[in-house]
Amino acid sequence: MENKPDKVVYMDHSATTAVHPKVLDAMLPYFSERFGNASSIYGLAREARRALDQSRQTLAEGIGAKPEEIIFTSGGTESDNLALKGVADALRSKGNHIITSAIEHHAILHVCEYLSKRGYEITYLPVDKHGIVDPDAVGRAITEGTVLVSIMHANNEVGTIEPIAEIGRICKERKVVFHSDGVQAVGKLPIKVDELGVDLYSISAHKFYGPKGVGALYVRRRTPLIPQAQGGSQERNRRAGTENTAGIVGLATAIAMAEERRDDYNRKVGALRDRLIAGIQERIPSVCLNGHPTRRLSNNVNFCFQYVEGESILLNLDLMGVAASSGSACTSASLEPSHVLLAMGVQPEIAHGSVRLTLGYDNTEQEVDYVLSILPEIIERLRSMSPLYSKAGAAAGGGNG
Numbered sequence: 516m517e518n519k520p521d522k523v524v525y526m527d528h529s530a531t532t533a534v535h536p537k538v539l540d541a542m543l544p545y546f547s548e549r550f551g552n553a554s555s556i557y558g559l560a561r562e563a564r565r566a567l568d569q570s571r572q573t574l575a576e577g578i579g580a581k582p583e584e585i586i587f588t589s590g591g592t593e594s595d596n597l598a599l600k601g602v603a604d605a606l607r608s609k610g611n612h613i614i615t616s617a618i619e620h621h622a623i624l625h626v627c628e629y630l631s632k633r634g635y636e637i638t639y640l641p642v643d644k645h646g647i648v649d650p651d652a653v654g655r656a657i658t659e660g661t662v663l664v665s666i667m668h669a670n671n672e673v674g675t676i677e678p679i680a681e682i683g684r685i686c687k688e689r690k691v692v693f694h695s696d697g698v699q700a701v702g703k704l705p706i707k708v709d710e711l712g713v714d715l716y717s718i719s720a721h722k723f724y725g726p727k728g729v730g731a732l733y734v735r736r737r738t739p740l741i742p743q744a745q746g747g748s749q750e751r752n753r754r755a756g757t758e759n760t761a762g763i764v765g766l767a768t769a770i771a772m773a774e775e776r777r778d779d780y781n782r783k784v785g786a787l788r789d790r791l792i793a794g795i796q797e798r799i800p801s802v803c804l805n806g807h808p809t810r811r812l813s814n815n816v817n818f819c820f821q822y823v824e825g826e827s828i829l830l831n832l833d834l835m836g837v838a839a840s841s842g843s844a845c846t847s848a849s850l851e852p853s854h855v856l857l858a859m860g861v862q863p864e865i866a867h868g869s870v871r872l873t874l875g876y877d878n879t880e881q882e883v884d885y886v887l888s889i890l891p892e893i894i895e896r897l898r899s900m901s902p903l904y905s906k907a908g909a910a911a912g913g914g915n916g
């Protein structure tokens with residue numbers, strides 16, 4: 516086994532990314548000399564106002580929207596909350612039915628649970644074994660009372676890319692408002708809101724080399740939306756609160772950079788992903804790739820390692836200087852298997868042994884090869900201690916009773 520590297524091998528880019536130095540440079544003046552409140556009238560404030568206008572323009576151009584269709588928020592979670600609660604409140608007299616999928620981020624699923632306690636009917640569409648939502652199933656689920664469909668653009672755990680444009684077409688035909696959580700898609704997939712057919716689209720800066728705590732919600736003109744924060748008249752009365760000028764400048768700088776280097780990113784990161792996937796499949800027996808073999812994000816690797824616990828693999832990787840995550844958002848100590856893998860039909864005991872490695876722009880072939888050099892031994896050692904595992908010929912599990 517190789518020596519632990521000096522620098523952490525960071526392979527958890529779907530959890531968050533480091534702020535790019537150019538993004539940080541663009542932000543810094545807005546913490547200090549350009550600190551003005553964009554709502555005031557003197558010169559200092561006008562500087563902040565100009566930065567906000569410019570950032571709104573940049574983001575709108577990046578996603579093919581108009582500036583007035585952008586609401587800046589505190590991140591993906593707030594954007595998802597505003598989209599779902601905002602549309603549900605606005606259309607309460609029209610109906611109480613919402614359609615989503617079983618594999619959404621908790622920022623969608625937990626809002627749906629909340630809305631269901633408040634009298635909304637939620638349909639959770641199933642997915643196939645690769646994590647794909649069937650657009651026809653969306654069409655079949657729509658009823659007279661359906662006020663909103665929310666299906667994510669790309670899944671954060673397994674990287675599966677959903678057929679958003681087809682779902683968008685169906686929603687438009689049936690005149691149902693369509694939201695998509697695009698947090699994982701920005702910087703990796705082309706995002707043109709008209710081509711995707713979305714009425715609302717959630718974005719979060721820290722997933723593409725921008726700062727944490729800032730995001731945006733795209734809202735198509737004339738989409739009914741009740742604000743969820745009352746106060747000042749910021750964001751055209753749709754989201755009260757003094758704007759996070761530095762964060763918003765960071766978001767805009769990051770999205771411009773992400774769009775500019777998207778092809779290069781996908782080529783480079785995609786090659787690392789393929790090397791990692793092939794290497795794991797070659798060197799480790801009894802593994803399965805979770806997610807779609809081809810319709811997946813260029814940075815996502817997610818494997819089941821049978822007979823071992825994902826958490827144990829992660830701890831061992833951490834000891835060897837590799838930062839990765841389990842399939843599920845393991846923010847709590849709960850050892851519940853991932854709802855995404857379960858929805859894809861993965862058996863709970865196998866889902867427990869899953870690990871997600873998400874690559875980024877500055878990962879290298881050397882880092883991938885390092886992981887490939889240590890992982891087989893980690894898995895082998897954990898399996899040798901696992902009562903579930905018995906090798907052909909020698910009952911390795913027998914002695915551990």
Ligand SMILES: *Cc1c(COP(=O)(O)O)cnc(C)c1O
Pocket residue numbers: 529530589590591592593595620622667669670671696698699719720721722728729730
């Ligand atoms: C990270 C993430 C979110 C939450 O975004 P925050 O900015 O961290 O609140 C929502 N949806 C998806 C798909 C995500 O990956």
